[in-house]
Amino acid sequence: MGPLIPNGVITGDWDFVIALIIGIIFGFLLESSGFSSSRNIVGVFYGYNFVVLRVFFTAVIVAMVGLLYFDYFGWLDLDKIFILPTYLTPMIVGSVIMGFGFVLGGFCPGTSYTAIAIGKLDALVFTVGLFIGIFIFSETFPLFQDFYYSGYLGNVTLTDVTGIPAAWFAFAFTIIALASFWITMVIEKRVRKNITEYKF
Amino acid sequence: MEINNRDNNRPHYINPYLGGVLLGLLVIITVYITGRGLGASGAVKSAVVTTAEAITPAHAESNPYMSKFTGGDHSPMYNWLVFESLGIFFGGLLSGILFGRLKKIRIEKSPKITNKTRLIAALTGGILFGIGSQFGRGCSSGAALSGSSTFSLGGVIVMLVLFGTGYAIAWMFKKLWI
Amino acid sequence: MHVHELNPKKTLITVIIFVIVIIVGFLTLKKPRFTYKLDMKQSVEILHDSSLYFYPWQLADVVDNVESNVVLIDLRDKFSFGQGHIPGSENISAYDLTEENNIEHLNELKSAGITVVFYGNDQLQANGPWMWFRQTGFDNVKILLGGYNYYKAHKNRLSQTKSDKGFMCELPRYDYAKAASKKASKGVNNTVKKKKPVVVRRKKRTVTASGGC
Amino acid sequence: MNKNYIFLTILMILLAAGTLFLDNRKDNYQIKPEVLLYEIIQPTRYVTTDQVAKMIIDKDPTLELIDVRSPEEFDKFSLTNAINVPLDSIITAGSQDYFGLPGVKVVFYSNGDICADQAWVLTRRMGYKDTYVMKGGLNRWIETIIQPKEPPQEAPYTDFELYQFRKGAQIYFTGAEIESTQVKKKSSVKVRRRKKTVTASGGC
Numbered sequence: 001m002g003p004l005i006p007n008g009v010i011t012g013d014w015d016f017v018i019a020l021i022i023g024i025i026f027g028f029l030l031e032s033s034g035f036s037s038s039r040n041i042v043g044v045f046y047g048y049n050f051v052v053l054r055v056f057f058t059a060v061i062v063a064m065v066g067l068l069y070f071d072y073f074g075w076l077d078l079d080k081i082f083i084l085p086t087y088l089t090p091m092i093v094g095s096v097i098m099g100f101g102f103v104l105g106g107f108c109p110g111t112s113y114t115a116i117a118i119g120k121l122d123a124l125v126f127t128v129g130l131f132i133g134i135f136i137f138s139e140t141f142p143l144f145q146d147f148y149y150s151g152y153l154g155n156v157t158l159t160d161v162t163g164i165p166a167a168w169f170a171f172a173f174t175i176i177a178l179a180s181f182w183i184t185m186v187i188e189k190r191v192r193k194n195i196t197e198y199k200f
Numbered sequence: 201m202e203i204n205n206r207d208n209n210r211p212h213y214i215n216p217y218l219g220g221v222l223l224g225l226l227v228i229i230t231v232y233i234t235g236r237g238l239g240a241s242g243a244v245k246s247a248v249v250t251t252a253e254a255i256t257p258a259h260a261e262s263n264p265y266m267s268k269f270t271g272g273d274h275s276p277m278y279n280w281l282v283f284e285s286l287g288i289f290f291g292g293l294l295s296g297i298l299f300g301r302l303k304k305i306r307i308e309k310s311p312k313i314t315n316k317t318r319l320i321a322a323l324t325g326g327i328l329f330g331i332g333s334q335f336g337r338g339c340s341s342g343a344a345l346s347g348s349s350t351f352s353l354g355g356v357i358v359m360l361v362l363f364g365t366g367y368a369i370a371w372m373f374k375k376l377w378i
Numbered sequence: 379m380h381v382h383e384l385n386p387k388k389t390l391i392t393v394i395i396f397v398i399v400i401i402v403g404f405l406t407l408k409k410p411r412f413t414y415k416l417d418m419k420q421s422v423e424i425l426h427d428s429s430l431y432f433y434p435w436q437l438a439d440v441v442d443n444v445e446s447n448v449v450l451i452d453l454r455d456k457f458s459f460g461q462g463h464i465p466g467s468e469n470i471s472a473y474d475l476t477e478e479n480n481i482e483h484l485n486e487l488k489s490a491g492i493t494v495v496f497y498g499n500d501q502l503q504a505n506g507p508w509m510w511f512r513q514t515g516f517d518n519v520k521i522l523l524g525g526y527n528y529y530k531a532h533k534n535r536l537s538q539t540k541s542d543k544g545f546m547c548e549l550p551r552y553d554y555a556k557a558a559s560k561k562a563s564k565g566v567n568n569t570v571k572k573k574k575p576v577v578v579r580r581k582k583r584t585v586t587a588s589g590g591c
Numbered sequence: 592m593n594k595n596y597i598f599l600t601i602l603m604i605l606l607a608a609g610t611l612f613l614d615n616r617k618d619n620y621q622i623k624p625e626v627l628l629y630e631i632i633q634p635t636r637y638v639t640t641d642q643v644a645k646m647i648i649d650k651d652p653t654l655e656l657i658d659v660r661s662p663e664e665f666d667k668f669s670l671t672n673a674i675n676v677p678l679d680s681i682i683t684a685g686s687q688d689y690f691g692l693p694g695v696k697v698v699f700y701s702n703g704d705i706c707a708d709q710a711w712v713l714t715r716r717m718g719y720k721d722t723y724v725m726k727g728g729l730n731r732w733i734e735t736i737i738q739p740k741e742p743p744q745e746a747p748y749t750d751f752e753l754y755q756f757r758k759g760a761q762i763y764f765t766g767a768e769i770e771s772t773q774v775k776k777k778s779s780v781k782v783r784r785r786k787k788t789v790t791a792s793g794g795c
Binding site: 003004005006010015016018019020021022023024025026027028029030031032033034036037038039042043044045046048051054055056057058059060061062063064066067070075076078080081082083084085086087088090091092093094095096097098099100101102103104105106107108109110112113114115116117118119120121122123125126127128129130131132133134135136137138139141142145148153155156157158159160161166169170173181195 | 213214216217219220221222223224225226227228229230231232233234235236237238240241243244245247248249251252263264265266280281283284285286287288289290291292293294295296298299301302303304305306307308309310318319321322323324325326327328329330331332333334335336337338339340341342343344345346347348349350351352353354355356357358359360361362363364365366367368369370372373374376377378
Binding site for chain 4: 072168173174181
């Protein structure tokens with residue numbers, strides 16, 4: 001049955017309405033979980049607030065497990081969904097750069113939109129930075145075009161690379177995530193004792 | 201407890217696990233409907249291409265990166281991710297109103313730094329994130345969240361390296377936040 | 379208050395709804411009607427098994443009702459069937475093969491140990507269905523070599539077809555290399571002649587063994 | 592600490608562990624039996640020798656001819672640019688590199704069309720799309736392209752058009768403009784003999 005749009009169950013005309021609705025839910029969830037505050041987000045790196053880790057890992061394990069069940073029930077064909085292509089080296093380098101941007105800026109693109117919505121000036125500046133960054137990238141693209149396309153492995157999943165069934169990855173991720181929830185709880189309690197409470 | 205006194209002033213957030221479960225279900229629904237996951241940085245890319253095209257169309261066409269996204273029947277802004285990002289904005293607004301967080305324009309920062317420092321850091325962070333997201337084929341929501349949910353190797357790599365770098369360098373910028 | 383001291387009621391409710399959806403999924407899960415019983419390797423191997431092919435001369439007994447353990451199934455449409463068919467055969471059009479009562483009927487024949495022979499106008503028409511039923515575990519299904527057309531042309535001398543190769547449609551009817559390039563015909567001609575006696579001897583053995591293909 | 596969290600943790604572990612027991616029904620790449628049978632019944636996979644000849648003459652880059660006969664037969668004669676993948680080795684990993692390339696039409700052929708059709712069923716079950724069978728095989732190739740017969744006088748115009756095309760194709764493939772009568776006789780003599788020769792190498 002699913003995915004609906006690639007299978008033609010829903011026509012492309014509804015694309016943008018659906019995009020808007022999904023975006024609204026996404027934004028609502030990000031904001032209400034506290035992702036509109038950069039100090040909340042960055043707290044994950046200093047141990048005083050693990051909200052990012054909790055939301056993110058919970059979302060990943062629920063989605064992983066859910067997709068596997070949906071695939072099994074025949075509701076969703078996992079072979080037909082888009083798999084993010086892997087470009088090994090540029091992805092690693094890009095993620096390192098993003099890591100710096102994350103700690104410096106305190107947002108990622110999605111969360112910065114919600115923070116603009118509730119009136120955070122730093123989020124607006126961050127988004128302007130995003131714009132400039134992508135512009136710089138496009139302008140200098142010819143310089144590292146070869147690098148940009150290097151390390152291409154195709155649209156591979158973990159199963160394609162390792163041969164281990166996806167369910168084992170879902171299970172391992174779940175265990176890691178749940179363990180980290182309990183461990184970070186202890187860390188968070190300890191760190192918060194020595195920290196002056198911050199305003200949101 | 202000292203913290204308890206301030207609970208009344210604290211903004212009300214939903215339980216992070218509730219947010220996480222709902223977000224996970226949203227990813228499933230999104231994949232179920234569209235066959236691909238969520239994303240956010242793609243909208244800014246569309247905006248960049250559109251702006252460049254509006255100012256100097258010839259330049260945008262000749263740029264090997266931007267030309268990948270120009271030349272369709274519609275403007276690059278007529279794009280799934282742009283609409284989704286608009287939705288993110290309005291969703292955030294809705295939640296801000298509901299939970300009383302929509303206030304006048306303000307800057308959030310550590311009390312130890314000036315507004316200027318914070319804004320410069322935010323701008324630098326934005327620029328770096330913008331460049332990095334192009335190499336990483338997506339940002340934390342597009343690549344890390346949706347990518348790893350669909351068991352993509354690239355998605356997992358982005359997630360691990362992104363957070364790993366964060367932890368590795370966090371001590372350098374401690375002053376910005378605490 | 380730490381988040382772990384709050385009561386995650388809503389989270390619990392959401393997760394339970396999620397679990398209920400999964401349980402509903404399990405309850406509504408239908409067992410697939412067909413599964414492959416042979417893997418790819420076995421599916422290739424059966425193509426060499428001459429006992430899975432039904433030779434035209436074997437038809438003689440079936441038509442004369444001597445052999446009662448064989449059911450012929452005509453996969454052509456009703457119209458062609460009405461115009462002429464092998465006596466004693468049943469008609470299940472290829473388009474209706476998966477209908478519940480037809481599958482049931484084939485299953486009954488299978489459990490009764492009766493051999494089912496598929497045929498179409500030619501071997502090709504029945505080839506796909508034959509392979510499919512073999513692969514999905516109907517190990518009583520065979521295919522009639524030559525199909526109805528061959529039967530029609532030879533129906534009065536079926537027993538003599540043992541020595542005929544006309545139904546073996548995979549046999550080359552021409553010397554391709556020679557037919558296609560006339561310039562080199564002389565050279566090829568010589569080699570063929572040399573090889574000929576050796577080859578003829580082998581022929582008799584091979585034909586019956588290697589089935590239609 | 593609320594004990595509901597412990598409950599949630601256990602629930603999530605159980606859910607994740609449950610996925611380990613979902614047997615992989617799809618055999619990860621094979622198409623469903625129902626779909627396979629449905630496509631088997633459709634005649635859409637057949638292409639005529641004329642279509643193949645036209646594609647070869649046009650040097651159609653999307654065409655990929657696969658010869659499923661034995662290597663010996665392949666060495667003696669094969670169609671232009673065909674690749675030899677004997678039916679027995681069609682499921683080996685090396686052979687599968689030829690199938691499922693985007694924008695490429697794979698056409699199977701053999702002496703007749705049974706082996707090619709069997710190759711089609713096997714590859715289709717493995718999920719490869721855009722695969723076709725040359726109906727009639729090389730036997731019909733010779734009859735229609737290499738030694739086309741002139742249609743009778745009362746035949747419709749399209750038959751003559753087709754005949755014209757085949758004559759052209761004949762010249763293209765044989766490289767010779769000889770009066771066909773003589774050739775026919777010659778080859779028809781050899782044909783009988785040849786038949787015996789190849790029988791030896793078995794089916795396909």
